[in-house]
Amino acid sequence: MYLKTGRVIKVSGPLVMAEGMEEANLFDVVRVGEQRLIGEIIEMRGDKASIQVYEETSGLGPGAPVVTTGAPLSVELGPGLIESMFDGIQRPLDAIERAAGDFISRGVEVPSLDREKRWHFTPTVNVGDEVETGDIIGVVQETSIIEHKIMIPYGVKGKILSIQEGDYTIIDKIGEIETNKGVLPLTMMQKWPVRKGRPYSRKLNPIEPMVTGQRVVDTLFPVTKGGVACVPGPFGSGKTVVQHQLAKWADAEMVVYIGCGERGNEMTDVLNEFPELKDPKTGEPLMKRTVLIANTSNMPVAAREASIYTGITIAEYFRDMGYSVALMADSTSRWAEALREMSGRLEEMPGEEGYPAYLGSRLADFYERAGKVICFGKDGRVGTITAIGAVSPPGGDLSEPVTQATLRIVKVFWGLDAQLAYRRHFPAINWLNSYSLYVDNTGEWMNENVAEDWSDLRLKAMALLQEEANLEEIVRLVGIDALSEEDRLKLEVAKSIREDYLQQNAFHDVDTYASLEKQYKMMKLVLKFGDEALRALKAGVYLKEILNMEIRDRIARAKYISEDNIGAIDEIFVELEKQIDDLISKGGIMND
Incomplete structure (x- = not known):
């Protein structure tokens, strides 16, 4: 109207x-x-x-x-969201293509959700039941993976007068509810303004880690379900591949991927890849639990500013159903540039580097909508949104305003390093600059659910990497001959942590994902080599002999052992001890 x-x-x-x-x-x-x-x-x-x-x-x-x-500006929420690709203001790109061709025509008006398709609705309440905001009144099997839960809209409370199973479009009346404002029809679709966060009953402290299968993330810098993280890095350092890996493998039931101002060919890759990728839990295509928001760099800049709000509102909707949602925003720098352009045209007073003075508060508004919450509804279900935003600082300068404003909000910082990327070390997350403020919470969970010494092993690995950085300073100044054999061994173990554990090939069928059990065994194996090598060193074995052991090749190739054959890593432990014992016994005979 x-x-x-x-x-x-x-x-x-x-x-x-x-x-x-x-x-x-x-x-x-x-x-x-x-x-x-x-x-x-x-x-x-x-x-x-x-x-x-x-x-x-x-x-x-x-x-x-x-x-x-x-x-x-509102989004339509209901069956038909999953497997769809929308632009920044929730216009369905496939429907626009059918109506207007390959390019979006100006003024084209297409409903966000299909009004013709019928969905089979199964009620979960009965006539006469008292219901309130957030209560689930029925379900629709939207895809083979996701069951779409139809909820009572916000602000509605009353008694069910009628409701029946059947095939309906999203705008058909599926029942009626008697409220203090009169009798209202119930449909499968509701609308919500994108700039207003969807309400919930109570926010919880996130403790459980979101398992990503990426070793550098899960082991060193974990993010929780309901946490927030940022991935800043210069051009070519692998931000988009990291986000793709997280979208593919993260332990989340729903994925909302926002391509905000990125190159069109990158979104094309996502569109081509996701239908072919198999969901590791179900074996179904990954698109069956994914919603894509595409606002590429050649699309209007104003819609870019709205795209992240559209994405997070859709994520909140699935969170309210009790699902864990992973939201990827790639990249918030392009969103901030759109904000800066509109602010400049409004002739507002510019802040640092021309960005508006309210940049920090707008970023906080976005990230604060993530979290782990108790949803509205009598069943008290818990839903989570984990928000991961890529940041593209010009020239890789992490002191620029968008990165700094983001760091003041998020609790996980995966700093991508151009030097690591040039050395073909991927993911190029710098272990000396990155951090996670969720480590204590997730460490307790890991100790209880994976292995009781998980946190100890993590601390030991981080300490070795830090010592390596300090020792390399000495090597650069006076040469490696100034180091003792024990210090040289530390350099070798740290190198093994970097190359055999942290480095991970996103395009290798086996190495692309590592379960927590495999991560634990691999990490323990690398550190076990350090302990055993030190034992041999103290027993009089030369470092050169230790480093030339055949077992080192098997340690390096442990990352390519499949999840089905994970017990093979235990065999390497046994062989490692045997070879070290052999070296020590030979060293003892020679000394005699």
């Missing part, structure tokens, strides 16, 4: 000024010009409104009509 008509008085790229808008409200969605371009009011001064238009504005001029819908 369209309410009040104004008219354009100024056009500045995606920013349009209109007058006669006194009946409109901030954040109302409007239609601009004869082509009915979609836009959003972002500033009001008297009867003049500043509108960011989510489509190309060329050809638009003063005098063009502007009509307001009287409603904020």
Whole structure:
């Protein structure tokens, strides 16, 4: 329904000024010009409104009509979200292609969710039941992996008057509810404004780690289910591949992937890869639990600013069903650039490097919508959103405003290093610069659920990597001959941690993912080599003989042992001790 008509008085790229808008409200969605371009009011001064238009504005001029819908920018939530690909304002790209061709035509109006497709609805409540906000009234098997739970909308409470099983479209009436405001129809679709976080009953402290299968992440810098992390790094350091790996392998029931201002070919890779990838839990294609938001770098800049809100609102919807959701935003730097461009056109006072002064608060608004919560509903189900944002600092400068503002909010920092990437060490996460503030919480969980000495092994590995950095400073200054054999052994063990454990091939069928059990055995094996080698060294064995042992090749190749054959790592432990004992006995005979 369209309410009040104004008219354009100024056009500045995606920013349009209109007058006669006194009946409109901030954040109302409007239609601009004869082509009915979609836009959003972002500033009001008297009867003049500043509108960011989510489509190309060329050809638009003063005098063009502007009509307001009287409603904020909202997303449609219901069956049909999964396996879909939307643009930044939830326009379905496949439906637009069918309607208008390969490129998005200006002013095209296509409903976000399919109004024709019928879904089989199975009620989970009975007539006469008292229900309230968040209660699940029925289910739809949307894909073979995800059961879509139909919930009572926010602010609705009452008694079920009618509800029945059957095949319905998302706008068909599936039942009725009697409330204190009268009888309301129930449908499978609800709407929610993207800039407002969906409410929940209570927030919880996240403890359980989100297992990603990436050794450097799970072992050294874990993120929890309901945690927030950022992946900053320069061009070519592997941000997108890291995010793809997390989306593929993370221990989450739903994935929402937001391509925010990234290259179109990268989103094409995601589209081509995800349908072919098998979900490790079910064997089904990964797309059957994925929603894609694509706002590539050649799409209108204003829609880029809205895309991360669209994505996290969809993530909150699945969280409210009680699912664990992994949200990937690639990249928030492009989103911040869109924010800066719109701020500049609004003639706002610029902050550092031209970014608006409210950059930090907007980033916080986004990341704070992640978390582990008790959802609304009488069953008290728990849902989580884990938000992982890539940051693309210009020239790899981590002191720039977007990175710094992000670091003040997130609790996990996976700092990608261009030097590691040049050395073909992937994932190129620098173990000296990165950190996780969830280590204590996840460490307790790992000790209880994986192995009681998990935290001790992690600390030992981190200490060796730190010692390696200190020893390399000495080597650069005075040469390796200045080091004792024990210190040289530390360098070798640290090298083994780096190359045999932390380095992981995303494109290798076996090495792309490592279970926690395999990670534990691999880490313990590398550190066991250090302990056994030190024992031999103290028994008089030369370091050169220790380093030339055949077992070292088997330790290096342990990462390629499949999950089905994980017991083979235990055999390497036995062989390691045997070879060390042989070396010590030979050394003893020679000494005699």
